[in-house]
Amino acid sequence: MVSPIQEYLKTLHARYASVMDGHVADYIPELSKADPRLFGICIATRDGHVYEVGDTRHSFTIQSVSKALAYGLALEDRGEEHVLSRIGVEPSGEAFNAISLKEGTGAPFNPMINAGAIATCGQVLPKDEHSRIERILAYLGGFAGRTLDIDQAIYQSESETGHRNRAIGWLLRNFGIIDEDPHETLETYFQQCSIRVTCRDLAIMGATLANQGINPITQKRAIAAEYVDNVLGVMATCGMYDWSGEWIYRVGLPAKSGVGGGILAVLPGQLGIGVFSPPLDSQGNSLRGIRVCTDLSRELALHMLNPAATPRTAVRLAYHGGEVMARRRLPPSARETLRRCGSRIQILALQGGLIFTTFEPVLRRAMQLSDAGCLHLILDLRAVVSADAVSLRLMEELRSRLTQLGVRMVYCQPGRLCQPLMEMGVPASALFATEDAALEASEDSLLLEVTGATWRPSGSLPLEECALFRSCTAEDMILLRNELSTRKYEMGDTLIHAGESADEMLVVLSGNVEVQIRGEGQNRQRIDVLTAGMTVGEMAFLDGSPRSADVVAMDQVKCLVIPRAWFAALTETHPALKISLLHELTREISARLRQANIEVGALQRA
Template identity: 45%
Template structure:
């Protein structure tokens, strides 16, 4: 039944594919040459399961989405106090490439603008520029779960047209923020922005943060404290001077890049990667922002609405009789909890003829979970199975799927299931 989620993601892209607002970034020549119509979306669940839609395998450069990962690496290597002495955590209210520092401290206002990101690169330990970049590249690759490559053409293009960033680097040196050679530090920064990713890479990198710094195989690559600090800055500063609108409308720690990507995190649950290269006036992907907004609203992903999601789970599973399996659910059932339930039914499909979901212990359920559960039967019948819902308290209310079979009591559902099994056997 993973196809229920897949169909939804495909529909999200279809709903926004006609939006051709915005323009390609043209201040870096290579970025102006990409296909403006490419459009991809990936979700990585906390357990590593991936959903992909559209141009999810298209590679593009990570650009400013690199910033939170280098910031996290600097925090991991040096600790918060040392990093805080060089980079602030306050929203700037300025363009991402503004040539400025905090008027009081003379340090960059946060690590999500270019000044702060260049300072973060300088804090990553390395005896040489290559060693510093190798450490950054290794960290990105570990978060993505594969070795990422570099777009050498974009690197050369961005380096040749990077006068504004060069001005920022020398300004930082004049204020004592950079200890090393500004040109060497800037070279590493440009190279990190030239790392190639797909939307699936971005979703996996975000999911590593969603798991508190643990990549999908279980290896810890950043501490929970570092991830918490990084996500806090992402939620307030990650979308530049559109951060306030993003927090209220989408509510996910996120970072955009002028290459057209967005990476967003729902802590404890999932990571999102989106790609569409036409940008708005803030430097954010037009369709990417709209897709994230639609996902957040439709699936209930705003971080302030999911504080009890960890309680959502399958409380108990048992076979009521041969061919009939009952799944007792409890807690708050939101998108990720419903997705987990449906994927469990997929995995168990060979072990039952009828699946019954018992919802009497559900505390709260959102619209996304309602749609997914009431669509369960349609997927099961297509596989030659049957699916029933037991909803004594009317949690599902008006089910949008006419095929849904909803019972008031478990006994009624079991009686119907037994009759179904008997008819099938006859």
């Protein structure tokens, strides 16, 4: 199926393909040879999906688009304050080739005008035996996700005709903005402008800036995260020559254009756009490029200053311990206590990226829960994609304040956040590998608080105390003891194998067993834990289906074995006993179904 987005881009391309306004740059002979009909549009998403239409794979020279990216390299080489002392970041209100140097210091107004870009070039260091231009090539290649090269013919042409830029170079040398003979800096600058890229490259470069500096396709970092906002900052205020104010006003995307016909635009945090069309307008911006970006911004609602949707609360699901319980079987009385008091355990399942704005509502919610009597708060981090330093700090402050109030807050399934949380001093006791483990700990602790005793049976249970035999008579008990045998398992033994036929049902008399299903590969997922007094494997036993899961001993386990043949024969020999057993089984399965229905309800609550 063809994506409607692809179709939309085709329509947009067709809308302007025949527009023949504007003029191909002719200030150097080589550029004037560009075919004015060439026209490509490309959008790259933050997760690396690329939509493209038209001449998106045609190479052209990057020209001034390089100024924005090379500025990132200068920042990485010299640091922000040093670079700011040489090159300003104020829009000049003048054309790109104006010699706008600040009175007194001679610092160029910003790195997007030629003077600023040449000064930027002078800030890049030759390093590790690589010349400046090699480093710039490699740096820009990181944004594009491929090896880039230089159009030598254009470079020659740039160099032969770059008299005005040479004058700028010498003025910069005069003011001490460039420290050495400007010749080499200027040649590097001419080569930088002559790097060959495609429209697709521009979109991916943009997506890299949208993705905190990580190329979304190669997944390699192209620019240190801390400088992304600086690069986008100068693009936002100075990227489109003396049309920058109007660009932000109308299009609302940090962008940079080049006289080669390229425009690179970025919706911060979201996507990159590349447009390529050589004919330029009077400000030197690609004419079709401006129109395409204006339409894209309006028709796809991409203006960064008026977002219709923004990160909201990170809470994905909220429920309490009376609704959702750990995947384990509890005795009916414990289950009832939890059903009644479970709201003292609250679970907030978070999602997406945690930042100030998405975590702040979580904080408020947690405070409300604490005020309402919550004693255990579980933050489920499973669906959290990332968390910045701010949200991590707020999370930990929340935890320490709650601790002071007697509320125990723990994290479950922190994944990648485990390391940073531990570095912030979160004790291992507040980190759980799974929500189940966290729930289990909270439930045990709550049950102890409420009932004053552990719910766990200790040692071996007599048959009378097993739920299945609850309504058995004294004679029934004698019969059970005489006719049924017990079986012992060591830790790790498998009591029941998935797929086998269900010829018996077991009653755990001591120890614990875990019910597991096999996931992908060797991965086993726990779906239930049972302890002394509980019946195992009764569902397949009763409905005759094959075993649906493995049951494994978690420690030394003793079970009473109820064979199918014996149970079948009861209909004839001791029907009242069979009725009593069936009745108890139905009661227990019904109770679990009721609980499961409550869970489904809680989980479906939007």
